[in-house]
Amino acid sequence: MKSTTKLFALTTAVLVSTASFASAQTLDRVKQRGTLSCGVNVGLAGFSAPDDKGNWTGFDVDYCRAIAAAVLGDATKVRFVPTTAKERFTALQSGEIDVLNRNTTWTLARDSSLGLSFVGTNYYDGQGLMVKTGLKVKSAKELDGATVCVQTGTTTELNLADYFRVNKLAYKPVVFEKADEILQAYQAGRCDVYTTDASGLYAQRLQMQKPDEHIVLPEIISKEPLGPSVRQGDSQWFTIVRWVHFALLNAEEAGITKGNVDKMLESTNPDVRRILGKEGEFGKGIGLANDWAFQIIKQVGNYGEIFDATVGAGSRINIARGQNNLWTKGGLQYAPPIR
Amino acid sequence: MTATVQSPSPGPIAPPAKPNLLYRPEFRQAVYQILLVIALIIGFWAIAHNVAVNLARQNIASGFGFWTRTAGFDISQTLIEFDNQSTYGKAFWAGLMNTLLVAGLGIIFATILGFLVGIGRLSSNWLIAKLATAYVEILRNLPLLLQLFFWYFAVLKNLPGPRESISLPGGASLNVRGLYLPAPVPESGFGYVLAAFGIGILTSIAIAMWSKRRQLATGQRFPVLWTSLALIFLLPGAVYLVLGQPLGFEYPALRGFNFQGGMAVQPEFMALLVGLSTYTASFIAEIVRAGIAGVPRGQREAANAIGLSNGLTMRLVIIPQALRIIIPPLTSQYLNLAKNSSLAVAIGYPDFVSVFTGTVLNQTGQAVEVILLTMLVFLTISLLTSAFMNWFNKHIALVER
Secondary structure (H helix, E strand, C coil): CHHHHHHHHHHHHHHHCCHHHHCCCHHHHHHHHCCEEEEEECCECCCEEECCCCCEECHHHHHHHHHHHHHHCCCCCEEEEEECCCCHHHHHHCCCCCEECCCCECCHHHHHHECEEECCCCEEECEEEEEEHHHCCCCHHHCCCEEEEEECCCHHHHHHHHHHHHCCCCEEEEEECCHHHHHHHHHCCCCCEEEEEHHHHHHHHHCCCCHHHEEECCCCCCCEEECCEEECCCHHHHHHHHHHHHHHHHHHHHCCCCCCHHHHCCCCCHHHHHHCCCCCCHHHHCCCCCCHHHHHHHHCCCHHHHHHHHCCCCCCCCCCCHHHCEHHHCCCECCCCCC | CCCCCCCCCCCCCCCCCCCCHHHCHHHHHHHHHHHHHHHHHHHHHHHHHHHHHHHHHCCECCCCHHHHCECCCCCCCCCCCCCCCCEHHHHHHHHHHHHHHHHHHHHHHHHHHHHHHHHHHCCCCHHHHHHHHHHHHHHHHCCHHHHHHHHHHHHHHCCCCHHHCEEECCCEEEECCEEEECEEEECCCHHHHHHHHHHHHHHHHHHHHHHHHHHHHHCCCCCHHHHHHHHHHHHHHHHHHHCCCCEEEECCEEECCEEECCEEECHHHHHHHHHHHHHHHHHHHHHHHHHHHCCCHHHHHHHHHCCCCHHHHHHHHHHHHHHHHHHHHHHHHHHHHHHHHHHHHHHCCCCHHHHHHHHHHHHHCCHHHHHHHHHHHHHHHHHHHHHHHHHHHHHHCCCCC
């Protein structure tokens, strides 16, 4: 009921928002307000979850901080707005948040009919299936007749239906609104299978009482390119968020890290000098200070550092870089140059 | 010189001059009402226009074109045929049926339980009265969502998995996936049993009408209840036995991951139904108690004085008068129950809000249309319920003579 009420309030906000606001420059409003309003997941370890001191941490959270560092010069000036899968797009449409960083899959339907634009893919993911080891299931093809727990309002719900239909397998879905509820129901044995993005499965497995008793099956049944999205019709803001992502990648490629960024200011490498704003006027071109990328790396780190600290080798979740490695290291992450 | 004294005119008092049109109350009232209606129309038009313009500007799809598009998802429990190739429109109906099912059954159970507990609180038996009081005070003072979580997670977690199911008498099984019952499979000749059942009901109605007329004319009573029960249950039962029990059962059996065959009642449905019924029953109990307590003492004394037994006093004198007090607030509880069923989404029952305002809204992204339809649906359900209850209230109201 609570989330329905919230959704209703957001919808009302869409209804009564005046025509002037949609076209208003998001950048100006963020600067005026002094904080970035960033939509994140209500709780998904590794991507966005409050820690024991109440600070938000995670991969998506760090992207919010990086945008705040670039735009406001201060990575702490972020107001995190937790959204469920169901509320997230309405929150962005209504203007409650400036950018949505919520492990959200980029699809054509969302890019076209929801009034939002995805700026890029900051995490290449795919849908996986988790089962209890006790079931002795080795492959998704053996899941005929299984009961599957899934979250509402996700691409996951549709991929699941497609996969089982294409492989002529029967199944029963049990649909919940929040990931916590799924976790409880799955552990209670209500479902045989828990399905969501593979990254989410690894993160959720850590929350379980006995993580060793669950395995993620080898099949990845879909493409889930996750990335930040913004409202359509504000190309300046779109460009800023997109280039924050590219700056993070370019910094890793150029070897600029949180630790060495001050020293790098004296570098003679023209690539590094351009990224850090020592050469050229690239920041001004997108409406920011010239040291925008410097602030991102100094305060948040580069893409690789964020990945390692939140979901990668340096975190409890320990997901391999895989497709999310730089293109120079056999991965898919590739950014256009800053020049 | 004769002075004529001007005396007040003895003639009829002249009608007061017609006041200016602007000062006439009827005219003013009409003007205000017309202005209000115009303002409302302009207001609604402005909102609708603003929505259309804004949605178009933000490139958000609008309109009801999605209604006939393929939904692409599945629903775990449906009363109508539904699979992932069905349309969003069908998902709307599937969800709506699920809501109506749980609300309808919830109203029936809550009413029965509420009447029992309400009468129990008035009982002279100390234990029954205290138990009923405890029931009411605990259930109506805890948030419903919490109770649903209790029924779903706390109870569900303690049920065994499908492979260690609890076997119940009659071939039923209970496990964490739900309650599995044998499904009746009619064989040839079962139609006669159904026909006998129908005949039993029709005859009972005829007897009840005849008995009422006879009682009004002669004052003699006829044991309508017992004859009706016999006709409705014994008659089909006899036909069933004579025809050699033409009804088979399909028993659920464990195959693969789950039980297959038979009828399955999902735990989500059970938890929601139990949660809604017991919660609403605690309110209904208080309404029933107030209704009975509201009948003047003299009525009971008078009934006793003319020699009616306690049971008859209750049935013929107290309850009919108490119902007048009970029905209007009872209607509100029914409406609450129907609306509270939208909490289903928290425990994974595919009700209307979960399916339509949840999944469909998200897959189509058309929040405005979906929320509008949702409001319309709940408004319709509520208005129909209260229309029926108002009719019923009028029907049982005391005719003052």
